[in-house]
Amino acid sequence: MTTTTEPVGALLRRWRERRRRSQLDVSIAADISTRHLSCVETGRANPGRDVIRRLCDELDVPLRERNTLYLAAGFAPVHAERPFADLGAARAAVEAVLSGHEPNPALAVNVRWELLAANRAMGVFLGGVTGEPVRPPLNVLRATLHPDGLAGRVLNLAQWRAHMLRRLRRQLERTSAAGLAELLAELEGYPVPDGAAGGLTADGPAGDLVVPLRLATEHGELALLYTTTVFGSPRDVTLDEIAIETWFPADADTAALMRAAVAAHGGAELT
Numbered sequence: 356m357t358t359t360t361e362p363v364g365a366l367l368r369r370w371r372e373r374r375r376r377s378q379l380d381v382s383i384a385a386d387i388s389t390r391h392l393s394c395v396e397t398g399r400a401n402p403g404r405d406v407i408r409r410l411c412d413e414l415d416v417p418l419r420e421r422n423t424l425y426l427a428a429g430f431a432p433v434h435a436e437r438p439f440a441d442l443g444a445a446r447a448a449v450e451a452v453l454s455g456h457e458p459n460p461a462l463a464v465n466v467r468w469e470l471l472a473a474n475r476a477m478g479v480f481l482g483g484v485t486g487e488p489v490r491p492p493l494n495v496l497r498a499t500l501h502p503d504g505l506a507g508r509v510l511n512l513a514q515w516r517a518h519m520l521r522r523l524r525r526q527l528e529r530t531s532a533a534g535l536a537e538l539l540a541e542l543e544g545y546p547v548p549d550g551a552a553g554g555l556t557a558d559g560p561a562g563d564l565v566v567p568l569r570l571a572t573e574h575g576e577l578a579l580l581y582t583t584t585v586f587g588s589p590r591d592v593t594l595d596e597i598a599i600e601t602w603f604p605a606d607a608d609t610a611a612l613m614r615a616a617v618a619a620h621g622g623a624e625l626t
Contacts, residue, residue, distance in 0.1 A: 363427035368396040385409040418595040436592035458617040466596035510569040578605035
């Protein structure tokens, strides 16, 4: 949980400005007066629990930061935070999605992109990566973009690197999560290996509707698309920060290669 000595009004104003919303817009949507919101932001009025909840809902404040707002206002935190192993049915749902997605790779990460769980097919990608790129806790973006990680095998590295850095910047802007700024700075500092971009520009081929990951493996070249799944209406901080990344073949050749690769190696367990 993030702790702060800042007043709750200053924190609420920062989230409103982060979302690029006016006081009038937010007050109407949250059903409070503009005058009251102004007084809260300037410290002339203390918001009650319900006002904080309504403003957080409207500003899409992450649960971890909502707890910080409640504490700053003098209230106990509302949202519990349990380890991934203790999430019960939610953890079972994550693991069911991962295993059910085989023979295609899938993994679950927290807000800092640290690996929580992965299916066996993911071992086809990361099972052979060792050393600094996979130092504990294993960070999926570091393992992918580090020069000693997967970067040397990503055929469209310039395109993929630009895409993932843009995504990370958007995530930092949306969540303000601790550790993301440092991760972004680290990833931006990685060099792009000579020739790894495969002649592609950062914008990629004009025919791509979405950005694929093109990866050279011992089984052949893979082209993969991904989707991201999050839990709807979570009330636990850990659950609020979990994202499930699932990968799909972009073509028939990749689908066949993935089936053969998982059948041949069974995948490697990632922890």
